[in-house]
Amino acid sequence: MIQKLPAKKMVVTGDYAAAYGALLCDVDVVAAYPITPQTLIVEEFSNFVNDGITDAEFIMVESEHSAMSACIAAQAAGARTYTATASQGLALMHEMLFIASALRLPIVMPVVNRTVAAPIGIWCEHNDSMPQRDTGWIQMACEDNQEVLDMIIMAYKIGERKDVLLPVMPCLDAFILSHTVEPVDAPSSDEVADFIGKYEPHAMLDPDNPMAIGTFTPPEYIQELRYQNHVAMENAKKAIKEVTKEFADEFGRDYHGLIEEYKCDDAEVVLITVGTVTGTAREVVDKLRQQGKKVGLIKLRFYRPFPREELRSIAENVEAIGVYDRAISYGSGGPLFIETRNALYGMDVPVLNFLAGLGGRDVVTGDVEKMYEILMKAKDSKPDKEIYWIGTRGVSI
């Protein structure tokens, strides 16, 4: 239970927004381990507990692996749970992520995207969350702190739907969001309670009705379970669209489902962005539009499930598509690029990949302008390569 909290306007960091979102959702159990730049999330949450604003159980465990294990067990016992992590912490959790999704436990865990060692760095890169692609978690990226707060609320609503029942991982860029203050509108706790409802576990550990979960299972059964998880993830597409619509109706902020289009209607070329670079790209689109260039922008919100149908429908009307990635799958390309090209299979449109901002390097308007410049050229003549390392020393474009 939480104290009644009125709707209010706050000026807060992305980490605070993530913690406050969990507070509004009246989570029961938080298990966590500190890691920069996530620490502030669970630290703020521990303040809510210590200040008596919530009676949630908060436990500092001895590693991220234990944090996810504790959340899985608590969720299996019928609690609504929450944790947060980043970088190495997420990598260490990897083993348990599969278990949360296969047991159909709708845990919500924001990931503050931070570069994975070696070498050690603390700044933004998406090479921590992208490799979690196949763990069965719904994964999405936020553009600003408002979206972080809103997404935590929507994550519980999407994940806990009976046709979904999957854990959700909203991602936010290290420092660019996690430690930067922005104005954020917070709904009241009553509004959120009405919106997400009470968590009703589909199955829970109960001594009066004993049940075993995650037990040794022979091949006769596992394949069907895998299929069910795939169906749930496909169902999540519908759930995401419906929940973002309901959220817009209730709170007035519309996130448009799995992707958000910006000036795509008559665009000749579009750039797909993820995370905070989207804000930078919006500015570039406005500038290029003023110059009469028909450019558009797609903010990719969800990586899992992947918005295949949406992208195909846009691709029908454009002449070149660029995909921005803040991570690289060595020997192939950026993860979103690989995914996009797969989604657009059979369509006759060039797809280019732009890598920038790896290890936390700033991506500025000039970098995004360069991406559009390459795309405009690709529209007129076949490009000689697919992958462009923007602003990389020793690499010519």
Add this chain to the structure above:
Amino acid sequence: MEIEAETHPLDKYLRTDRIPHIWCPGCGLGTVLNCFLHALEESDIDLKNLAIVSGIGCTGRVAGYLNVDSYHTTHGRAIPFATGLKLANPKLKVVVFSGDGDLFAIGGNHFIHAARRNIDMTVICVNNYNYGMTGGQLGPTTPLEAKTTTSPYGNVEHPFNLCHVAAASGAVYVARWTALHVRRLKESMKEALNKKGFTFIEVIASCPTTYGRRNKMPTGLDTMRYYKEKSVIKHGIDPSEADIEIGGDIIVGKFVDIEKPTFDEILKKLEEKIK
């Protein structure tokens, strides 16, 4: 009297281009590192044969500052890395320099097993009672009732007694000092470096920024005064009797110094036997 010198005599041990260090004013880490440099200076260790391994956290930065073969590993994994170094090159002198959170929370399992196997390495744990680098959360050594960012009304978890853990796990040398005991600490470091087997030194050190301020010791000097007032030297005591409690005596000294064949020696013997 004016002292003229181009460089500090211990500069050769440091990557001076990495200095100034990141540690806060009043932090005990500089003192501990200084003791270690003096221990190296006085113990004739061939620097070419020395490897330093650190984990994550404020203490983890030591590996980056020392001008020897050093590796800054991921959180908790300093000891497994050091074990690999030692197995690949048994002639190497391997030192793990890391903090309480790294060595005893996320890396706790590695510590007990390296001690159990009696791997020939020295582990120096700088214990500041909290996760300093991430802002002062409670950790496995936070004393009962101590205040941290995640326990503003006091810690409700029993802490580890690190020396007891080390001794019970099989370490052949176990000592505890505070950052105030610079001379004794240096001597302990020399002993540990020159002893075969799994040797362990716990150094209790100040963290005014994230721990001290919340526990009535807002400056490094306050902490040093506290160490001076509370420290009691008891060599040879059973480390199970050296628990750390708020306001209680801090029992320091050399608790364990025994002989036991190392992993290497047992392995070598077996290899000879089956040849």
